[in-house]
Amino acid sequence: MTERLLPHRPDAVVFDCDGVLVDSERLSNLIFAQVLTEEGLPTTYQDSVRRYLGRNTAECVAEVRRILGRPLRTDVVGEYERRCAEAFRSGLDPVPGVVDLLDALVSAEVPCCVASSGTPEEIALRLELTKLGGYFGDRLFSAVMVPRGKPAPDLFRFAADRLGVDPACCVLIEDSPAGVRGGKTAGMAVVGLASLVPPQWLTEAGADLVTARIADVIPTILHGAQP
Secondary structure, eight states, X not given: OEEOOOOSOOSEEEEOSBTTTBSOHHHHHHHHHHHHHHXXXXXXXXXXXXXXXXXXXXXXXXXXXXXXXXXXXXXXXXXXXXXXXXXXXXXXXXXXXXXXXXXXXXXXXXXXXXXEXXXXXXXXXXXXXXXXGGGTTTOEEEGGGSSSOTTSSHHHHHHHHHHTSXXXXXXXXXXXXXXXXXXXXXXXXXXXXXXXXXXXXXXXXXXXXXXXXXXXXXXXXXXXXXX
């Protein structure tokens, strides 16, 4: 784990969804690569992670259109979402350690929310399938609610505003360089969860702390102390 000391106990903790709350990123990137390859843009799993991880699906598809130089033949977004929903219903789990962190936040009375590039429907389905929805209530914020998705800071500033807290008093947990950059631009302290990408990618994006195991950072997040 690489780290810089987080500045203080946060007024709120902001969670990305895919790869941070729910263990979905490997499967969703495999599916996205398959859909794009079928559309005519050969894409490997590694390509999908490198190019699209953490970004809004609609923005990714717009980039695919630019690369191909033509309209898409199929409803790529719809097909991707359908295949993901089918795959997730057969087995989707919380990220290891995240329930321990959420329980610790509840005990410490630190509010939390979700800020994700997914649509509201995608976020709700993932939380329903993993039984995490009760931790967040209606504090679910999607990139479709703001003008620009990650790596822009819009979503994170919007989430902090809806929670009634200063972004500088929030800790964000993210697993993508795009999300880390957006959080830092918004003024948040950022924990990078290195589950799919090399830790240095998150460090270079500006993460204050990078870890492979979310449970390891509970003392740091709650107390501003080294774990």
